[in-house]
Amino acid sequence: MDCPITINIIEKKPDKVTFVLPRTGTFTKVLIPQNTITILDKYSMTQYGDKNYVYTQSTPSSSWVVVHNLNKRPSVSVVDSAEDVVYGQVRYISNNEVMLTFAAPFTGKAYFN
Numbered sequence: 001m002d003c004p005i006t007i008n009i010i011e012k013k014p015d016k017v018t019f020v021l022p023r024t025g026t027f028t029k030v031l032i033p034q035n036t037i038t039i040l041d042k043y044s045m046t047q048y049g050d051k052n053y054v055y056t057q058s059t060p061s062s063s064w065v066v067v068h069n070l071n072k073r074p075s076v077s078v079v080d081s082a083e084d085v086v087y088g089q090v091r092y093i094s095n096n097e098v099m100l101t102f103a104a105p106f107t108g109k110a111y112f113n
Contacts, residue, residue: 053112060105067097068112076100080108 053068068074072095078086088102100110 050113055110055112057107057110060107062102062105064100064102064110065093065097066100066110066112069096070112071095074098074112077111077113078102078108079111080106 051070051072052074053070055064055066055068057064073092076090076098078088078100080086086102086106086108088100091099091101093099098112
């Protein structure tokens with residue numbers, strides 16, 4: 001279940017946003033390219049961010065073997081070339097490699113998070 005919270009924006013600039021989270025404190029989100037989110041709090045100045053990877057399958061296939069090198073078993077979302085979600089089987093070969101199996105061959109993208 002999602003629990004909505006109110007975020008009060010204190011300052012908004014092209015490269016960063018400073019905001020307040022209830023019961024947590026003031027944070028600055030530094031906007032950095034390449035899907036990296038950096039959150040700096042005024043106490044610890046700790047950087048947070050999750051590893052992710054996007055794989056493109058350009059040749060139609062019903063079995064995709066992907067080396068993502070995220071050193072974890074990530075969640076996987078797959079879309080076809082029309083951006084429609086496709087469901088299949090995910091088999092983790094290791095913390096860095098996954099085999100995706102589908103009912104029919106197609107091209108598309110796999111998003112690992």
